[in-house]
Amino acid sequence: xxxxxxxxxxxxxxxxxxxxxxxxxxxxxxxxxxxxxxxxxxxxxxxxxxxxxxxxxxxxxxxxxxxxxxxxxxxxxxxxxxxxxxxxxxxxxxxxxxxxxxxxxxxxxxxxxxxxxxxxxxxxxxxxxxxxxxxxxxxxxxxxxxxxxxxxxxxxxxxxxxxxxxx
Amino acid sequence: xxxxxxxxxxxxxxxxxxxxxxxxxxxxxxxxxxxxxxxxxxxxxxxxxxxxxxxxxxxxxxxxxxxxxxxxxxxxxxxxxxxxxxxxxxxxxxxxxxxxxxxxxxxxxxxxxxxxxxxxxxxxxxxxxxxxxxxxxxxxxxxxxxxxxxxxxxxxxxxxxxxxxxxxxxxxxxxxxxxxxxxxxxxxxxxxxxxxxxxxxxxxxxxxxxxxxxxxxxxxxxxxxxxxxxxxxxxxxxxxxxxxxxxxxxxxxxxxxxxxxxxxxxxxxxxxxxxxxxxxxxxxxxxxxxxxxxxxxxxxxxxxxxxxxxxxxxxxxxxxxxxxxxxxxxxxxxxxxxxxxxxxxxxxxxxxxxxxxxxxxxxxxxxxxxxxxxxxxxxxxxxxxxxxxxxxxxxxxxxxxxxxxxxxxxxxxxxxxxxxxxxxxxxxxxxxxxxxxxxxxxxxxxxxxxxxxxxxxxxxxxxxxxxxxxxxxxxxxxxxxxxxxxxxxxxxxxxxxxxxxxxxxxxxxxxxxxxxxxxxxxxxxxxxxxxxxxxxxxxxxxxxxxxxxxxxxxxxxxxxxxxxxxxxxxxxxxxxxxxxxxxxxxxxxxxxxxxxxxxxxxxxxxxxxxxxxxxxxxxxxxxxxxxxxxxxxxxxxxxxxxxxxxxxxxxxxxxxxxxxxxxxx
Numbered sequence: 074x075x076x077x078x079x080x081x082x083x084x085x086x087x088x089x090x091x092x093x094x095x096x097x098x099x100x101x102x103x104x105x106x107x108x109x110x111x112x113x114x115x116x117x118x119x120x121x122x123x124x125x126x127x128x129x130x131x132x133x134x135x136x137x138x139x140x141x142x143x144x145x146x147x148x149x150x151x152x153x154x155x156x157x158x159x160x161x162x163x164x165x166x167x168x169x170x171x172x173x174x175x176x177x178x179x180x181x182x183x184x185x186x187x188x189x190x191x192x193x194x195x196x197x198x199x200x201x202x203x204x205x206x207x208x209x210x211x212x213x214x215x216x217x218x219x220x221x222x223x224x225x226x227x228x229x230x231x232x233x234x235x236x237x238x239x240x
Numbered sequence: 241x242x243x244x245x246x247x248x249x250x251x252x253x254x255x256x257x258x259x260x261x262x263x264x265x266x267x268x269x270x271x272x273x274x275x276x277x278x279x280x281x282x283x284x285x286x287x288x289x290x291x292x293x294x295x296x297x298x299x300x301x302x303x304x305x306x307x308x309x310x311x312x313x314x315x316x317x318x319x320x321x322x323x324x325x326x327x328x329x330x331x332x333x334x335x336x337x338x339x340x341x342x343x344x345x346x347x348x349x350x351x352x353x354x355x356x357x358x359x360x361x362x363x364x365x366x367x368x369x370x371x372x373x374x375x376x377x378x379x380x381x382x383x384x385x386x387x388x389x390x391x392x393x394x395x396x397x398x399x400x401x402x403x404x405x406x407x408x409x410x411x412x413x414x415x416x417x418x419x420x421x422x423x424x425x426x427x428x429x430x431x432x433x434x435x436x437x438x439x440x441x442x443x444x445x446x447x448x449x450x451x452x453x454x455x456x457x458x459x460x461x462x463x464x465x466x467x468x469x470x471x472x473x474x475x476x477x478x479x480x481x482x483x484x485x486x487x488x489x490x491x492x493x494x495x496x497x498x499x500x501x502x503x504x505x506x507x508x509x510x511x512x513x514x515x516x517x518x519x520x521x522x523x524x525x526x527x528x529x530x531x532x533x534x535x536x537x538x539x540x541x542x543x544x545x546x547x548x549x550x551x552x553x554x555x556x557x558x559x560x561x562x563x564x565x566x567x568x569x570x571x572x573x574x575x576x577x578x579x580x581x582x583x584x585x586x587x588x589x590x591x592x593x594x595x596x597x598x599x600x601x602x603x604x605x606x607x608x609x610x611x612x613x614x615x616x617x618x619x620x621x622x623x624x625x626x627x628x629x630x631x632x633x634x635x636x637x638x639x640x641x642x643x644x645x646x647x648x649x650x651x652x653x654x655x656x657x658x659x660x661x662x663x664x665x666x667x668x669x670x671x672x673x674x675x676x677x678x679x680x681x682x683x684x685x686x687x688x689x690x691x692x693x694x695x696x697x698x699x700x701x702x703x704x705x706x707x708x709x710x711x712x713x714x715x716x717x718x719x720x721x722x723x724x725x726x727x728x729x730x731x732x733x734x735x736x737x738x739x740x741x742x743x744x745x746x747x748x749x750x751x752x753x754x755x756x757x758x759x760x761x762x763x764x765x766x767x768x769x770x771x772x773x774x775x776x777x778x779x780x781x782x783x784x785x786x787x788x789x790x791x792x793x794x795x796x797x798x799x800x801x802x803x804x805x806x807x808x809x810x811x812x813x814x815x816x817x818x819x820x821x822x823x824x825x826x827x828x829x830x831x832x833x834x835x836x837x838x839x840x841x842x843x844x845x846x847x848x849x850x851x852x853x854x855x856x857x858x859x860x861x862x863x864x865x866x867x868x869x870x871x872x873x874x875x876x877x878x879x880x881x882x883x884x885x886x887x888x889x890x891x892x893x894x895x896x897x898x899x900x901x902x903x904x905x
Contacts, residue, residue, distance in 0.1 A: 157777065213869075218823040219823065
């Protein structure tokens with residue numbers, strides 16, 4: 074009898090409960106351009122660019138990425154490998170699980186936002202209105218910081234783009 | 241996150257007001273620190289929220305067998321590292337991975353008596369790689385890796401008893417020493433106790449340390465006459481290559497030592513030229529002796545500890561290596577044996593004397609050259625006291641025990657009977673300052689204070705008696721330490737702080753020499769634990785007869801699998817739980833009802849194992865014991881246990897879907 078976990082998943086994640094994140098003082102530096110979401114913003118959080126919100130999200134990626142339309146297959150394969158090792162405990166491709174499904178994430182979110190959610194989830198779930206809304210929607214499950222490097226996150230992003238190209 | 245080292249002090253009066261708002265006041269702060277008031281003293285120990293201490297201090301936990309990690313100047317406790325001890329927090333010596341660490345030739349020993357931490361050195365300076373500590377009762381030496389702040393190796397010392405003159409390192413960490421405080425027959429044999437004299441030995445053990453890995457091995461044991469070898473420190477600089485050990489009970493009394501071991505005016509400091517003995521052994525010298533001793537090694541890749549048995553050691557009769565060992569007469573039952581940063585002065589504090597005796601290394605060499613031998617004891621030459629003497633701190637105090645150095649030409653000695661620390665000048669041997677401590681001080685510690693490069697800013701006094709310094713907690717009081725600022729001419733007492741029992745010696749080091757190397761996680765890619773499940777894809781359950789191995793994972797906030805069926809009464813179930821997190825400071829715990837071994841706390845990327853033997857059919861919960869996220873309370877699962885003869889199929893699921901392989905061997 075052998076059944077493996079389906080690798081269905083999603084691009085953002087679960088991460089830490091806001092109140093639990095131990096190193097809280099980081100957040101005091103303020104979310105540049107991303108004030109805490111108002112009710113209205115939260116409700117419309119699916120969209121981007123609400124007044125005041127930084128469409129890139131909060132985190133290390135603050136330059137527009139300008140991705141080529143072609144998928145880099147090699148990079149996507151590497152991303153798939155990383156995703157399977159580090160992300161599938163919480164994300165499935167096609168269905169809601171602990172966190173949102175991966176499929177469609179590159180259509181829902183900007184690539185910079187996805188990168189920041191992977192690289193700096195603690196900041197995102199405290200400061201980015203969309204990420205905050207997702208934590209609420211997912212019953213307080215926070216996106217875990219799995220310690221990916223920027224290069225690794227970029228590979229995972231490429232895998233997500235490939236998924237969305239195929240669909 | 242930006243952290244600021246606390247080199248300057250920010251805030252002030254509040255802390256002291258709060259801390260010292262009540263309780264007996266025996267002295268005013270003015271008396272303590274001259275013109276300093278409480279607020280000014282408080283500033284010197286106050287580390288504001290979010291900032292870091294300037295030094296690490298590793299304090300021995302004595303009879304608890306543990307080592308505590310504090311910050312200086314705040315005195316805050318950061319971690320308790322189990323060494324020669326089981327540990328409830330982490331399941332150390334209980335879980336399957338670490339239980340071998342408490343193994344000895346006497347079997348499993350739950351805890352021992354940890355005395356003297358010493359930090360590894362390179363060129364005589366602290367290098368911040370490892371802390372070595374000794375166990376006094378069942379002789380052992382352990383190595384703690386400062387990347388993980390965990391014990392990674394413990395080596396048992398055969399032919400020894402009361403491993404007290406330990407675990408001091410030579411200036412390039414070539415060796416860690418372990419000498420015998422309670423002389424015993426070597427090899428052990430059945431004989432009348434009152435025939436001790438001349439028949440017992442003190443084995444001075446030199447443990448070689450691999451310069452790359454830190455791995456220890458017993459290089460040789462020098463069988464010294466059966467005195468009580470108490471403490472030691474290595475030569476450094478010009479005296480590198482020598483190790484100095486104090487001894488008492490040169491009377492070789494076997495009973496009523498408090499009288500009978502205090503008869504001689506002078507006992508000895510044993511000066512051991514280990515380079516000469518090393519050369520002798522490398523050339524085939526010494527005899528092989530059959531022994532049995534445990535060597536416990538924690539492999540950071542497999543995350544498992546194992547015991548290898550030492551079956552043979554090389555013993556050296558010092559009489560066969562001329563020039564290797566000399567005795568320096570030293571009054572009176574000397575305790576501490578401390579070597580100044582230059583390596584010239586060897587300080588022997590006669591604990592039953594009011595004087596502190598200082599030998600000169602260069603004079604010792606000259607005395608040897610000139611043959612100033614006044615006696616021979618069991619074949620060991622005794623040098624002329626006056627020929628090696630550099631000076632005496634006359635009427636220093638009562639009960640001088642231990643000396644540390646500030647690197648600025650001064651020495652500080654603890655005085656047990658008069659409960660004080662005295663400061664005296666090397667070379668002119670005059671006391672320049674003295675300060676009371678509360679009470680009955682044992683060791684003192686200046687970070688790097690027994691190396692070539694002391695950091696002479698703070699001194700920690702570790703006291704044997706606490707009495708009225710803190711709120712009373714019944715007959716048993718916390719142990720205590722006191723912090724001094726020694727940057728000026730006069731010592732200034734800054735702080736009392738509680739410690740684990742009992743703080744013997746300590747070792748301190750600037751934090752900046754350690755922090756950059758400290759691991760934040762165990763990378764999953766490097767986890768070679770044989771039962772690891774490094775993603776939920778690798779989860780499985782394996783039955784081998786009555787033994788069931790469950791390869792599980794944990795991540796905020798669920799277990800995979802979280803429902804397990806097909807377990808039967810009579811099974812021995814191994815939960816191998818891997819923490820899939822790769823984020824700093826996100827451990828998960830694992831506990832299951834009725835477990836007789838451990839609960840475990842698993843660090844990010846680590847795998848640990850709990851064994852569980854269900855006693856009756858039923859459905860039993862397991863859960864995460866470490867509050868890990870907002871959904872921590874949801875992090876739980878169930879195991880179904882069926883009667884021994886049931887045929888309920890083995891099944892592991894998550895979210896009601898099968899997960900992982902089911903294997904029946």
